[in-house]
Amino acid sequence: MPINKLTDDPWQVGRLDLGAYLARLDVPAEPPSRPALDALHEAHVRAFTFDNIDVLLDRHPGVGLEAVQTKFVGRGRGGYCFEHGVLLAAALHRLGYHVQRRLGRVGDPATSGRTHCVVVVTLGGERFLADPGFGLSLLRPIPLTHGATDAHGGWAYRVREVPEGSGSGWALDRWRDGDWELMHTHDELPVRPVDVVMGHHFTSTYPSSHFRRTLVLARHLPDRHVTVTHETVTVRRPGAPTEHRRLTEGELPHLLDRLEVPLTAAERDNLLRRVRELPRDG
Numbered sequence: 001m002p003i004n005k006l007t008d009d010p011w012q013v014g015r016l017d018l019g020a021y022l023a024r025l026d027v028p029a030e031p032p033s034r035p036a037l038d039a040l041h042e043a044h045v046r047a048f049t050f051d052n053i054d055v056l057l058d059r060h061p062g063v064g065l066e067a068v069q070t071k072f073v074g075r076g077r078g079g080y081c082f083e084h085g086v087l088l089a090a091a092l093h094r095l096g097y098h099v100q101r102r103l104g105r106v107g108d109p110a111t112s113g114r115t116h117c118v119v120v121v122t123l124g125g126e127r128f129l130a131d132p133g134f135g136l137s138l139l140r141p142i143p144l145t146h147g148a149t150d151a152h153g154g155w156a157y158r159v160r161e162v163p164e165g166s167g168s169g170w171a172l173d174r175w176r177d178g179d180w181e182l183m184h185t186h187d188e189l190p191v192r193p194v195d196v197v198m199g200h201h202f203t204s205t206y207p208s209s210h211f212r213r214t215l216v217l218a219r220h221l222p223d224r225h226v227t228v229t230h231e232t233v234t235v236r237r238p239g240a241p242t243e244h245r246r247l248t249e250g251e252l253p254h255l256l257d258r259l260e261v262p263l264t265a266a267e268r269d270n271l272l273r274r275v276r277e278l279p280r281d282g
Contacts, residue, residue, distance in 0.1 A: 154238020
């Protein structure tokens with residue numbers, strides 16, 4: 001029987017070229033297991049940048065699966081949470097995992113909108129939080145259990161159950177400078193494709209959206225995590241002090257190369273022009 005895309009496959013995961021995705025990550029197709037899940041998640045996070053480049057270029061292809069896989073799998077580009085979540089969830093679904101997309105709030109949940117996307121994976125009766133599309137993303141999923149902690153690759157995280165309306169939500173914290181720092185919260189409301197489209201539309205078009213006013217480019221490298229904005233460069237190494245400095249004149253093109261951002265010549269020129277136009281502090 002053919003798939004009805006609106007009912008049987010609302011996320012259109014059947015259109016994912018799973019083989020090409022796994023080849024891009026250089027991981028094999030394996031039955032669901034915790035080691036396989038961890039390996040796939042880390043490979044995804046390391047393969048693709050977290051960035052808002054297409055938002056700044058005013059030419060974002062959207063967050064539908066076909067557009068995302070053309071951009072990520074076909075070109076090796078990266079993107080932000082909605083894209084990462086859509087792609088990883090589709091791949092996990094095709095590999096036999098039970099997945100749920102969730103929307104969350106970055107920072108103070110009292111003042112922030114539901115503009116973050118995570119994936120909850122159920123495996124062997126246990127739930128795990130996968131978060132491939134955050135600036136300093138988890139390298140591997142963390143158990144979605146109150147008080148669960150995980151330290152991997154030198155980065156430590158914690159999950160907490162928190163009140164959310166008349167029910168419960170979940171907070172993800174990162175260990176930083178001797179204390180836990182809130183990264184984001186998410187609720188357990190069902191998420192449909194249109195919800196991701198709406199979140200992306202707000203994030204990518206609303207004039208005061210952070211992603212309209214700031215370049216954000218981040219990548220996990222083997223021994224460090226690098227974040228670049230149109231004003232600063234931040235380098236974090238496990239167990240070492242954070243390096244934070246101003247972006248110097250003419251440095252961004254070199255960082256695009258070092259972080260392996262595959263842009264066309266036109267995209268690169270337009271990005272550099274757009275970055276020069278962005279507002280700056282001071």
